[in-house]
Amino acid sequence: MQIPSRFTVALHIFTCVDTFKDEYKVTSDFLAGSIGTNPVIIRKILTQLQSAGLITVARGTGGISPTRELSEISFYDVYQAIEPVEGGDLFRFHENPSPQCPVGKNIHALLDDKLKDIQAAMENEMKKYTIADLRTGMQDILAKEA
Amino acid sequence: MQIPSRFTVALHIFTCVDTFKDEYKVTSDFLAGSIGTNPVIIRKILTQLQSAGLITVARGTGGISPTRELSEISFYDVYQAIEPVEGGDLFRFHENPSPQCPVGKNIHALLDDKLKDIQAAMENEMKKYTIADLRTGMQDILAKEA
């Protein structure tokens, strides 16, 4: 099972907003064009990013603004904003291990900390990258193209 | 989206096989009882573990045996055996970024290596744990219970 494309779409949104903020009015329609999807999909993701306090969205006129310095918005922040899994467990656990079985009774105690370690390793790596990296990375790419 | 419970089920299977190998005949029915699911689910997972070369399963009489030392079977080995995603990408990418848009055209170049880093961090942590850790961990738990 893969982490849904909402995550890469959200990163794409941040990159577009920063790249085009002085050049175009970056609306959900504009973003949908760049990303290749439906404006409603974009708006749903924008709503999630708003709820997480990462951006503000102006109604009526349109316009998306990050609420903090881009270097203070990590991939992990975006991931947490986008992923609806309550509890935040990366690994789904089978729900009915037998309480009669010595192994079934203790399998959670045995696995939980290890699974948390693995998840933490991923999340810590996510914290190392920020939207500012996307800004500079895209600027480099576009500078080389020109 | 969560990684499916097949993964924790597979780890549960390995733990049961090791814990009960001298005490019971560990069949798919037996395992289904401990795990709290259907024997066919177990058999499908056993088939995947066989295909990956991690275990052998005796037909007719039943019986499951790891093909290597438990310390040589990592969580990552199990994960790879169980997860059917071709290419093995953890992050799903939106499929139609616009080739007309400067950002859309370059978003893959911008993100791919970063996503790979994050995935690698998770997988490397998975390689640190082995089935031998489950053996000793479960033995400790059961020793304290007694």
Added chain:
DNA sequence: CTGGATGTAATTTCAACGGTTACATCAGTT
């Protein structure tokens, strides 16, 4: 050859993702 076990196809249920239409709401502009 028979009983108990695995292998596997077929089907069902359920949930989530992504897409789409439709419409209410909002905020500048004229």
Added chain:
DNA sequence: AACTGATGTAACCGTTGAAATTACATCCAG
């Protein structure tokens, strides 16, 4: 005040995959 263009959101659909279940063919030790 009405218009215009944008966001917010509900409702629905199609597809996919997970997990469960039934049914049956196949295998092999005793």
